[in-house]
Amino acid sequence: MDHLTDNQLLNMMSQSALDDALNAHLADCNECAQRFQALKEPWDVLGQWTLDTPEIDLTDQVLSRVAKNRSIYLKQPQALIRIAASIIIGVGAGSWLGQSVARPVSDEQAAEAMYLDVLTLNSSTGWTAPLLEEGQE
Amino acid sequence: MATWQVHTDEHLVQKIGKGHTQALAELVRRHQQRALHLAFRSVGDWHLAEDVVQEAFLRVNRAASKYTPDAKFSTWFYRIVVNLCMDELRRGQRHSRATTQAMEEGQSFVETPVHAQEVAELQQAVHRALGQLNERERVAVILHRFEGQSHEQIAEIMEASVSAVESLLVRSYRKLRQILADFSNKTPKKTQGPGKSGV
Numbered sequence: 596m597d598h599l600t601d602n603q604l605l606n607m608m609s610q611s612a613l614d615d616a617l618n619a620h621l622a623d624c625n626e627c628a629q630r631f632q633a634l635k636e637p638w639d640v641l642g643q644w645t646l647d648t649p650e651i652d653l654t655d656q657v658l659s660r661v662a663k664n665r666s667i668y669l670k671q672p673q674a675l676i677r678i679a680a681s682i683i684i685g686v687g688a689g690s691w692l693g694q695s696v697a698r699p700v701s702d703e704q705a706a707e708a709m710y711l712d713v714l715t716l717n718s719s720t721g722w723t724a725p726l727l728e729e730g731q732e
Numbered sequence: 733m734a735t736w737q738v739h740t741d742e743h744l745v746q747k748i749g750k751g752h753t754q755a756l757a758e759l760v761r762r763h764q765q766r767a768l769h770l771a772f773r774s775v776g777d778w779h780l781a782e783d784v785v786q787e788a789f790l791r792v793n794r795a796a797s798k799y800t801p802d803a804k805f806s807t808w809f810y811r812i813v814v815n816l817c818m819d820e821l822r823r824g825q826r827h828s829r830a831t832t833q834a835m836e837e838g839q840s841f842v843e844t845p846v847h848a849q850e851v852a853e854l855q856q857a858v859h860r861a862l863g864q865l866n867e868r869e870r871v872a873v874i875l876h877r878f879e880g881q882s883h884e885q886i887a888e889i890m891e892a893s894v895s896a897v898e899s900l901l902v903r904s905y906r907k908l909r910q911i912l913a914d915f916s917n918k919t920p921k922k923t924q925g926p927g928k929s930g931v
Contacts, residue, residue: 601902602883609876637861637908640915641877644858646769651782653768654760657789658753664790 599627608634741805749796756796760789763806766879767813773874774817776859784820788812803888811889814875818867854915861911869904876901 599607599620607617608631621628700708736744736758747755764785771781791812799808862870868890875881875889887897 602898605876605883605898605901609880633909634902634905637905637912638877640912641858641873641908643854643915646772651764651768651778652761653764653782653786653789654757656782657760657786657793658757660786660790661753661756661793 598624599630601630604631604634607631608638741809742799742801745792745796745799745805746801748793749799756789756793759792759805763809764789767809770810770813770874770879771817773862773878774814774871775820776863780820784813784816787816807885807888810875810879810881811891814871814889818871821867821870857912857915861908864911865904865907869900869907872897872900873904873908 599617603617621631736755741759744755744759767785767788768781771784772778775781775784792809872886875886883894883897887894
């Protein structure tokens, strides 16, 4: 019989009842017996570490955290609505202001805004009079 | 509440996905103890283990609406717990720190003063031995030795091939044999959680 595989050794270790054929091989094969022992020793030591179950019930804690998370999610849409409303108001206001600024302006209004009236012949400032006189000469 | 007890785990998850909180409560009741043991053995601290298990259930709750029952719930759930444990272990090696702290603070692991020293020795030895394995080796051994998972189940939980898991286990047990050689012939002992009573 071929040597036992690691898988077979691991399975033998974790099973209380050993397969007869495999057991017979272990009895005859020193190499496999040593490999088996190398796995079995730590397995047995670890088995001595048993835990008493602590009196912990996480049900209420988990449910309260779920409820808390849910309330956060429920609050989030309100925040989103506020943000969306702010954006709409901002865009609307900006658009309205833009329209106000871009309102058509008459030539007279533009000239007045630029004080172009000072250049006219009848300007009360009289700034253009000397220039006009030079031209006439 | 009693009606939830007849449902399978997979059915409960589907109910959770539809907003049935009591279905989650039933799942917590069913799986918390094993998950706590797995987490405690992995991270070495009860409070940290509680955090890990709570977070695992919250993740189940979040993912429930997308859950498709292709795999067993327990496999999916233990994969979540194992991943969270490995994250904790990677995050600052809390396992060894928590263990050392617990030992130094003299937690009441012992049942009677007569066994105090032996239990403490064993506790330290097992923690130290597991602490010398890397995260994957440690979790594989815990699933195999203490959770009774088959190689196939461990492979599924750890998202590895069966042959990779077997190699991992063989390597881990060989390492543990060297570390635990002095404790091979000790008598069985019991370890208690701090301030808790046994079942």
